[in-house]
Amino acid sequence: MPLESINPATGKVMQVFEEWSAVTTDMVVEEVHDSWPAWRDSSITERAVLLRKAAEVLRLHAGEYAELMALEMGKPLAQGRAEVEKCAWGCEYYADHAAGYLADEPAESDGSRAFVAFRPLGLVLAVMPWNFPFWQVFRCAAPALMAGNVLVLKHSSNVPRCALAIEDVFRKAGFPENVFRTLLIGSRRVEGVIENSRVKAVALTGSDAAGRQVAAAAGRMLKKTVLELGGSDPFIVLADADLAEAARVGALARCNNAGQSCIAAKRFLVEEPAYSRFLELFVREMAAFVVGDPLDEVTQVGPLARRDLVTDLHSQVSDAVECGAAAILGGQQLASPGCYYPPTVLTGVQPGMRAYHEELFGPVATVMPVRDIEHALTVANDTPFGLGASLWTADAAKGAALAARIESGAVFVNGMVKSDPRLPFGGVKDSGYGRELAGFGIREFVNIQTIWIG
Template sequence: MALESINPATDELMETFDEWSAEQTAEVIDEVDAAFQQWRLTSFEKRRELMNRAAGVLRENKDEYARIMALEMGKPINDGRGEVEKCAWVCEYYAEQAEKILADEPIESDGSKSYVGFRPIGTVLAVMPWNFPFWQVFRFAAPALMAGNTGVLKHSSNVPRSALAIEEVFVKAGFPPNVFRTLMIGSRKVDAVIENDLIKAVTLTGSDIAGRKVAAKAGEMLKKTVMELGGSDPFIVLEDADLEESAQVAAKARCINSGQSCIAAKRFIVVDAVYEAWTEKFKAALTSLKVGDPLAEETQVGPQARRDLMEELHEQVEKSVRMGARVLLGGSPQEGKGSFYPPTLLADLKPGMPAYDEELFGPVASLIRVADAEEAVAVANASAFGLGGCVWTADSARGEEIAARIEAGAVFVNGMVKSDPRLPFGGVKISGYGRELSHYGIKEFVNIQTVWVR
């Protein structure tokens, strides 16, 4: 099997990479474990210096890395630059905060001295997706490496250039050899990596289907996991919301990264009192978005990352229409080369339709009309997913009360759901478990060790 880098805007095969053999993969894991034995002893001061250098490398090569993402998975070039900046931010955040977060915690006991220490556990395997090919990796790698662990990356098979570029960042920053490595393998070889005794934990971002498989194998091997498995985030608009602002943010929240984001708003739950007025504003905001070449500065919505994914998205739309959904905007792939799907708005949705029940990973918005806030909360929670959500209201205290009732890992009041190095990130229900980012994320992959002294 070969790993292929295909431009989704032109369907051009740009480069092919040979998949590693089982022997090559095992050899690299051996080298990474050997690096861990030294890296775990490295001072926080030295780790901080290197991680700050990594942030510098990212910024110095921002245009190059954004171009790789644009060509390889269709990310609009400006979005790519923003993604690289965010990666630099997470590196700097953990460079500054890791030592304080992982400081020993004194505990009173019957000993003369007792405390909790946070020790590195070894090599962490990251199984990462294509939609944010740099950010997803760095939000794992920065805390894992600052905690004294080493990392190996199994990236999505359609972004091999991104995977190799990320490894290069750590090399250019001066990290010791093999502290972070990219494994050039396909999905069918992941089980063997998890079975390797030198792999101590696994983190995965992807579909719930992939998560179930990886978590099952890791569970069989008794290895710690963190799973971030997508979402179908509710965007609740109440009768006292700022209609213009919320509609503009809604368009961005649905179409960010060409709609291919786990925390993109997907279900727009609008109370009856403002439904018609808000829908018109939302439709206008979606219509204004510029779809086109991801390398063009003005592009806001690029192609879907792969043709098969675009076709799967369209089948979800068509099935929903066959079941009674109404298309208010878009609804068909763009003609010509590339995997372009224009912003699409569906109404008259009911339970049982894909656009109501499933995650639509593309720029397709699902409109759901409700009577009031109580029904809005019920509809928001009537989902198998629980990653993020937001509530729009002029009464922020009311918004907080509603937020506390939403079954999701993050709820934003009068704002778009986003990830931030300072805030924990993760979900509930089939959106997964565990947390990334913040002080919670760096403690997922450490040995929380009790030390008792007499």
């Protein structure tokens, strides 16, 4: 099937790319594989110089890339520029720290000497989503390349222009040809790429359903995978919290990128004494967002990336309302040719409703009262997901202690869950396994090799 670049704000097709054949795909995979020995044998210093150049290219073209994201998946310009800056930061971070993370580690043994070395695996397939079309790729590529691996990117089919632009970043930065390439293929060809003997590992960011498919295909070939999947993050507000600040940050955490984020706050669990006041403040913050054209600098919430995403989200909201929940803000599709959905607040959501059990991938928040801390933790963990969580309290020590009881890959106390090159990122349960970023991320796609000398 062709890969279509469609403007979600207008519904107009901007460009169509023919999907590569299996023969073309295999040829490019072979070319990238053939580039690996020279890249593997390059020094970390040489790789760091190129990665810093990539950061320069990103900053130089930040406006252009932000506009491309706005046109292709609906991200407001300011958020797009911030995403590009984060990519540049990630490149610089690994250029600065990779040598330390990959340094040999001495080990005690019965030999005269022993140490652990970190060797690259080879060719890594990165299967990446559309919601953060630059950052998702760079947070995988920067550490993998610094470790001495080479990459092929299978990007989401609705952002082919972003995918090609990312390939061009590495070309402009002076990376050797074929160290990083984009594959213009749809999802149906991914399994064939995984089965290619030249591919040694797979990184996927996507839905839990996609994660199961990739894990199954890679498992048959005994290939390493790192899976960062969906989330239904709880945002717990205790009665002693700063309610105004929690409401302000909570609204941002729900509606950033039009709510299309695996680590967005989705389930707001508020202790009963604070529930009414928090709800009032939160609805006010949600209602204040400017929804509009992502190319307009005043826009804070753009369209969803595709029409089917609007349909799915509204189906979840409608199910909740039909089952007794209330949409006290939003909840109705906007009359527009674009893929817009308004900031929405649902109350009265109960177990059995889709909005209680499923991830809401859009600007829709569920706000639920909880009796006390124990009830909050029970509801927070009552989900198949475990990516991130946010907990708000005036007592930071209490927050840190409670964090240990939340089943998620990250807990942010009095702050919005976000990815940061300095911190490991990933989930548990149906949110996946493995870690990206920090030292843990760069060591995912290496051979941890023991060297023993008699």
